[in-house]
Amino acid sequence: MKIACTVNGRARTVDGAWEGESLLSVLRDRMQLPGSKNACEQGECGSCSVYMDGVLVCACLVLGGQANDRTIVTIEGLATGTALHAVQQAFVEAGAVQCGFCTPGLVVATHDLLARFPEPSVMQIREALAGNICRCTGYAKIIDAVQLAARRIAVDEHSAR
Amino acid sequence: MTEHPRLAPRTPVTGRVGDSVQRPDAVLKVKGDFPYSSDLQVEGMLWGATVRSPHPYARIGSIDASEALASPGVRAVLTHEDVPGRKVYGLEIPDQPVLAFDVARYWGEAVALVAADSPEEARRAAHKVQVDYQVLVPLTDPELALTPDAPSLHEGGNVTRQVRIRHGDQNARAEVVVTGEYEIGMQDQAPLGPESGLAIPDGQGGVDLYIATQWLHIDRDQLAECLALSREKVRLTLAGVGGAFGAREDLSMQAHACMLALRTGRPVKIAYSRPESFVGHVHRHPGRLRYEHGATRDGKLVYVKARILLDGGAYASSSTAVIANACCFAVGPYECPNATIDGWVVYTNNPPCGAMRGFGSVQNCYAHEAQMDKLAAALSMDPVELRIRNAMKTGSSMVTGQVVEGPVPVADLLRRVRDVALPPATTSDPVDLTEMPGGVSNTTHGEGVKRGVGYAVGFKNIGYSEGFNDYSTARVRLSVVGGRPRVEVHTASAEVGQGLVTVQAQIAGTELGVSDVVVLDADTAVGSAGSSSASRQTYVTGGAVKAACEAVRERVLSLAQSEMGGLSADAGDGRRLENDAIVSADGAVVVHLATLLGEEVIEETREFHPRRTAPLDPETGQADAHLQYAFAAHRAVVDVDTELGLVKVVELATAQDVGKAINPQAVEGQLEGGAAQGLGLALMEEIQVKDGVIRNASFTDYLLPTILDMPPLRMQILELGDPHSPYGLKGVGEPPTISSGPAIVAAIRAATGRPLSRAPVRPHDIVDTSPLPS
Numbered sequence: 001m002k003i004a005c006t007v008n009g010r011a012r013t014v015d016g017a018w019e020g021e022s023l024l025s026v027l028r029d030r031m032q033l034p035g036s037k038n039a040c041e042q043g044e045c046g047s048c049s050v051y052m053d054g055v056l057v058c059a060c061l062v063l064g065g066q067a068n069d070r071t072i073v074t075i076e077g078l079a080t081g082t083a084l085h086a087v088q089q090a091f092v093e094a095g096a097v098q099c100g101f102c103t104p105g106l107v108v109a110t111h112d113l114l115a116r117f118p119e120p121s122v123m124q125i126r127e128a129l130a131g132n133i134c135r136c137t138g139y140a141k142i143i144d145a146v147q148l149a150a151r152r153i154a155v156d157e158h159s160a161r
Numbered sequence: 162m163t164e165h166p167r168l169a170p171r172t173p174v175t176g177r178v179g180d181s182v183q184r185p186d187a188v189l190k191v192k193g194d195f196p197y198s199s200d201l202q203v204e205g206m207l208w209g210a211t212v213r214s215p216h217p218y219a220r221i222g223s224i225d226a227s228e229a230l231a232s233p234g235v236r237a238v239l240t241h242e243d244v245p246g247r248k249v250y251g252l253e254i255p256d257q258p259v260l261a262f263d264v265a266r267y268w269g270e271a272v273a274l275v276a277a278d279s280p281e282e283a284r285r286a287a288h289k290v291q292v293d294y295q296v297l298v299p300l301t302d303p304e305l306a307l308t309p310d311a312p313s314l315h316e317g318g319n320v321t322r323q324v325r326i327r328h329g330d331q332n333a334r335a336e337v338v339v340t341g342e343y344e345i346g347m348q349d350q351a352p353l354g355p356e357s358g359l360a361i362p363d364g365q366g367g368v369d370l371y372i373a374t375q376w377l378h379i380d381r382d383q384l385a386e387c388l389a390l391s392r393e394k395v396r397l398t399l400a401g402v403g404g405a406f407g408a409r410e411d412l413s414m415q416a417h418a419c420m421l422a423l424r425t426g427r428p429v430k431i432a433y434s435r436p437e438s439f440v441g442h443v444h445r446h447p448g449r450l451r452y453e454h455g456a457t458r459d460g461k462l463v464y465v466k467a468r469i470l471l472d473g474g475a476y477a478s479s480s481t482a483v484i485a486n487a488c489c490f491a492v493g494p495y496e497c498p499n500a501t502i503d504g505w506v507v508y509t510n511n512p513p514c515g516a517m518r519g520f521g522s523v524q525n526c527y528a529h530e531a532q533m534d535k536l537a538a539a540l541s542m543d544p545v546e547l548r549i550r551n552a553m554k555t556g557s558s559m560v561t562g563q564v565v566e567g568p569v570p571v572a573d574l575l576r577r578v579r580d581v582a583l584p585p586a587t588t589s590d591p592v593d594l595t596e597m598p599g600g601v602s603n604t605t606h607g608e609g610v611k612r613g614v615g616y617a618v619g620f621k622n623i624g625y626s627e628g629f630n631d632y633s634t635a636r637v638r639l640s641v642v643g644g645r646p647r648v649e650v651h652t653a654s655a656e657v658g659q660g661l662v663t664v665q666a667q668i669a670g671t672e673l674g675v676s677d678v679v680v681l682d683a684d685t686a687v688g689s690a691g692s693s694s695a696s697r698q699t700y701v702t703g704g705a706v707k708a709a710c711e712a713v714r715e716r717v718l719s720l721a722q723s724e725m726g727g728l729s730a731d732a733g734d735g736r737r738l739e740n741d742a743i744v745s746a747d748g749a750v751v752v753h754l755a756t757l758l759g760e761e762v763i764e765e766t767r768e769f770h771p772r773r774t775a776p777l778d779p780e781t782g783q784a785d786a787h788l789q790y791a792f793a794a795h796r797a798v799v800d801v802d803t804e805l806g807l808v809k810v811v812e813l814a815t816a817q818d819v820g821k822a823i824n825p826q827a828v829e830g831q832l833e834g835g836a837a838q839g840l841g842l843a844l845m846e847e848i849q850v851k852d853g854v855i856r857n858a859s860f861t862d863y864l865l866p867t868i869l870d871m872p873p874l875r876m877q878i879l880e881l882g883d884p885h886s887p888y889g890l891k892g893v894g895e896p897p898t899i900s901s902g903p904a905i906v907a908a909i910r911a912a913t914g915r916p917l918s919r920a921p922v923r924p925h926d927i928v929d930t931s932p933l934p935s
């Protein structure tokens with residue numbers, strides 16, 4: 001089947017996807033966007049988190065066909081230009097990245113969290129990221145990273161005013 | 162020329178030993194640009210799929226591939242008959258078929274392979290391979306496997322290894338005796354990146370494999386045997402690794418991808434799904450442990466007797482080393498003059514077990530720490546006090562007779578975790594559900610919730626033991642690039658997430674005083690680095706990088722001496738490399754490296770061999786079998802809903818001696834991540850195996866700790882310095898996984914009064930209808 005959608009601001013079309021193929025496979029194997037990861041393909045780990053029409057979804061649970069005419073933003077589309085997004089920069093600095101397989105999903109989920117709650121409490125962070133499994137870090141530095149990103153974004157917005 | 166996949170670009174690292182240096186790969190990882198093994202793609206690539214046995218034990222008759230071969234997109238179907246060389250492999254005993262022949266011995270064992278144009282076509286064709294199975298009754302009880310009438314699963318019987326330790330007086334008697342039986346479930350490493358790799362034939366009979374593994378050279382050596390190729394014709398490069406924790410020590414899809422690539426003449430990628438990953442790697446051994454502790458009335462251990470039975474499953478993997486650890490560390494880090502330890506690891510038709518973080522020291526820690534608590538109760542002593550009274554110190558003897566050298570801060574670690582202020586009771590009004598066991602599921606508002614505090618301490622060996630020739634190789638090259646000195650470090654050590662990329666660069670930066678250090682891709686073009694296991698890489702590959710840097714430095718200094726000897730008569734011995742220059746003892750620049758070197762390139766390769774260990778005496782288990790010992794202690798505070806059996810870990814505190822923190826931020830990450838895996842085994846992680854079949858091979862049914870499950874971790878990191886190791890460092894990765902779980906179970910015991918003799922603790926272990934023991 002044919003799928004036409006906007007991915008990271010670009011119009012993309014793929015041909016030849018089969019009907020049961022997930023959006024995650026379409027992104028990874030047909031659009032050369034392997035940043036979204038495939039740790040479970042069952043909606044349990046969040047490593048495939050992307051935005052579809054601005055809503056955080058597990059790309060493994062969305063059929064490729066459902067993305068037709070939609071707007072997708074993946075981990076590859078979060079930064080503008082060469083600079084890292086504040087969330088990405090915070091993950092690097094806080095030591096929240098070990099093997100990094102969970103990282104793309106966590107960065108997208110954190111991006112979404114901070115858009116909704118610019119100053120999240122630790123409990124809000126825990127609740128919001130409970131769908132993202134990390135096997136390496138024990139999560140402490142991920143919480144640090146989210147808080148660091150929140151502070152940075154607040155300062156940036158303050159100085160932009 | 163064949164196209165090769167894009168790997169991560171090399172990012173220079175600046176930093177010294179002791180700095181919290183940022184990972185050079187982190188920027189790529191946060192952007193989704195880091196190429197993991199499962200991301201690799203090249204033009205014309207085929208996809209492989211694996212046909213697996215649906216029976217835990219079955220005789221294999223004919224295999225009919227005709228229907229699969231006729232299905233769309235299929236390029237090859239291979240069986241055991243197509244294995245070019247040795248049909249079996251294995252880390253210690255080559256007993257595992259590349260593809261099953263004669264019999265399949267576990268559920269999910271690989272039987273045949275398919276290569277097709279797309280992953281879906283490969284998967285579909287795999288279902289069409291007809292295998293004629295004659296189903297046999299699986300042997301799934303490890304106790305039964307030990308008995309003489311059990312069917313023999315391998316030539317030579319079902320005992321993969323028996324370990325005997327006889328230390329001191331075998332007839333010692335004690336005033337106070339406590340006994341216990343403990344059971345540990347099968348844990349999965351669950352690295353987030355499933356097994357995957359890409360094999361590319363070179364058109365001349367050889368193959369290049371891009372792979373996520375823990376030890377490139379042992380993979381290569383096993384592949385060469387199985388593919389009937391010389392080692393030079395099998396070249397491995399480390400692709401991005403999504404965690405390991407022991408799961409990548411054995412071969413998974415390596416030989417399969419190479420066979421398909423060599424047969425089809427096309428690049429072949431195999432990437433497991435999560436369910437396939439559960440049968441594609443070995444697990445932590447489930448264990449049954451029976452203990453008897455004898456002590457004096459004032460709480461000194463007199464003897465420990467232990468019988469340890471580990472279920473190794475269908476194939477040996479690293480079972481022989483795991484059982485040795487389980488026995489050597491069976492007593493815990495305590496002085497115990499008399500010990501009688503018997504351990505067995507056996508073959509069954511359960512999933513094969515092998516390496517996982519903690520490697521044999523995890524199972525026994527649950528048992529010896531529960532025993533210490535029991536003994537404390539029997540003596541009416543404080544459990545921490547009892548442990549301190551028996552704690553090993555410098556010069557203490559192991560039950561193997563080995564004298565433990567260097568700092569042995571067992572008592573200090575225990576005091577430190579005990580003295581951390583306890584977290585306040587959760588008494589907010591109105592109740593904050595997120596603080597309750599069960600969380601926002603609204604299962605309690607505090608009624609039936611009891612708090613408990615528990616302690617545990619554990620230890621294990623760093624590096625390979627029992628006389629193994631453990632070593633690593635490093636090539637270090639110093640040249641001038643763009644007017645500045647640059648160091649390139651080349652080793653075959655596997656970066657699996659732990660942070661070896663910064664450690665190697667920091668060591669080179671420290672030794673050569675250069676601020677631009679690049680760690681090259683790990684591959685088999687350089688000598689073996691040994692495995693990224695046993696918490697050994699910083700020690701052993703770190704030692705090799707240091708040695709190679711020292712050799713480079715010597716050449717730099719003698720070059721300076723010969724070129725400008727007359728100019729700097731005062732320089733003498735105090736000269737060192739710093740700030741991209743040779744500086745004199747007082748820090749003045751003698752010459753900039755860029756000036757000195759010009760076009761010259763200085764390259765040195767060194768092997769680092771830590772001191773040799775000795776094999777265990779087969780009768781008594783006595784030997785200096787281990788290189789280094791690492792210790793950690795944990796305290797857990799839990800809230801338990803005693804009506805529903807739900808547990809919330811409120812806080813963990815830990816203290817660990819790391820000798821020297823090469824990268825403190827990365828060390829913290831190891832302590833945090835290791836504690837989470839310990840919590841997992843204590844509370845939720847268990848592969849459910851029934852009649853040899855895994856019932857929960859998915860992340861839906863195999864539960865992993867989430868960010869909601871992990872409490873704050875209060876860490877105290879000690880740097881006491883080992884007298885023998887590079888920079889005084891100790892291996893860091895495993896100790897956090899050893900005592901964290903047992904501390905949590907002890908805390909639940911304290912909260913509930915239940916005996917809790919198995920891990921993970923299940924709700925129905927906590928909520929019991931039988932009366933409480935008096």
Ligand code: FES
Pocket residue numbers: 037038039040041042043044045046047048049058059060061
């Ligand atoms: S891969 Fe989509 S949630 Fe795990």
Ligand code: FES
Pocket residue numbers: 096097098099100101102103133134135136137353403404658
């Ligand atoms: S960093 Fe490895 S899974 Fe999170």
